[in-house]
Amino acid sequence: MRILVADAFPDEYRAELTAHGHDCTYVPDTTGSELPRTLTGHDALIVRSTTVTADAVEAADSLRLVIRAGSGTNTIDVDAAARHGVHVCNVPGRNAVAVAELTMGLLLALDRNIPDNVADLRAGHWDKKRYSRARGIHGRKVGVVGLGRIGLTFAERVAAFGAGVHALANPNRDEQTRERARAIGTVFVDSLDELARSCDVLSFHVPATAGTRLMVDRHLLAQLPPGAIVLNTSRGDLVDEDALIDAMESNGVRAGLDVYADEPAAGTGTVDSRLAKHPNVYGTHHIGASTEQAQHAVAAEVVRIVTAFASAAPSDAPPHCVNPDAVERAVAASFPTSTSSGGRP
Structure with a gap:
């Protein structure tokens, strides 16, 4: 051929x-x-x-x-x-491990303010008092939306850090997925709203479909506790970006993002994104699978x-x-x- x-x-x-x-x-x-x-x-x-x-x-x-x-x-x-x-x-x-690793990296970066640490140190600023404030991952409740190959691989890694994994109940999951989820003590809930209310981290690992478009909307974001973390390494159109910005400004929500609604299609270019520029966002360049x-x-x-x-x-x-x-x-x-x-x- x-x-x-x-x-x-x-x-x-x-x-x-x-x-x-x-x-x-x-x-x-x-x-x-x-x-x-x-x-x-x-x-x-x-x-x-x-x-x-x-x-x-x-x-x-x-x-x-x-x-x-x-x-x-x-x-x-x-x-x-x-x-x-x-x-x-x-x-x-085949890229599940790579995307899960990046998602884990974004979570750790948000918790420990790693990018800002690096930027200040390179600029000659020392601020141990500010950067000593971090909650830690151990014991936190992490909601994983989408227990496919990537979501489950991320769930296993965040569980290894001592976090409690929560996910949506789904009677149609195959037995292998069920067994892997049970092995890390996954707690299942009945609705996305309940997942948002019960967790202080939400990580999205679902495909782009008509049913997932803008699933991270004002209603869902309003269910999150103050200071919650939203992670999205799947597709940009899952998120209502204006709603997320409002949630960051009104409720202290923070976000780790690898994808954006209007990201450049080419490998290089320019980007003008209010969301990517927001100080509560740590973002990467759609590189989840790029190991x-x-x-x-x-x-x-x-x-x-x-x-x-x-x-x-x-x-x-x-x-x-x-x-x-x-x-x-x-x-x-x-x-x-x-x-x-x-x-x-």
Whole structure:
């Protein structure tokens, strides 16, 4: 297959794709607006943060597979891909440790005021009296919203610091998740409001969906105790940013954030965010999954997806495909009598 790799991707895994007989075009700085004119002739597309719009999908003449080298697919127009018979896959779970580590780092930074410590020391200011004030993590109640791979991995780490983990009850959780949650003494509650009222830290680890958009709103923030901490390392559109600013100013809420509603799509650029500039916020640059360990784990899974897709029958969906049924319907509508089989070119 001809594969366009439109974001940074480790050299050894591109070499592995080439060794498997694929023709890789590596343009890691490709922007979403450039994709429509660069996808021509490519069967597969690998992206990380590059946006894949309906225009890009429609302009592609042979595209059959899009892989997001990460856990979400909110930067990809999955519906447009399905209409054109394009499978969309993600790589869930391989970056869980990296995101959990950053979330833990933000929590510790907020509790001990680490960034301000560093800034003052570099500026020549010594203020031990101010920076000696910290509550500590041990014994605190930490609400984890979303016990998927990332949320559960974070929960295990914060429990190791002696915090009490609280989460929403969910009868549909698999037994492995239940067992891991029980092992760290997770306390389950029935509603998000109850979680906010009973915890002084809320950490969000849910995907961007219609149901999670703006879930951190004025109502929820009003349930938090004074001085509570909000952590968001998932998606920016979970948070009503104006409401969070108001809660910080009226109730002393603090926030550790890796994502923002209007963050730049490119790897570098300028940002003008009231929320990111607020003194009660310690923020990072959407780097949750950006450890070397995580990127290698993700890249290895991308290679596995490509290999499985290339060798499967055309009717088979690749691993971690998020739109298999829609693609199947689109293909059936285009080729109602097709009975072809065998691997893909």
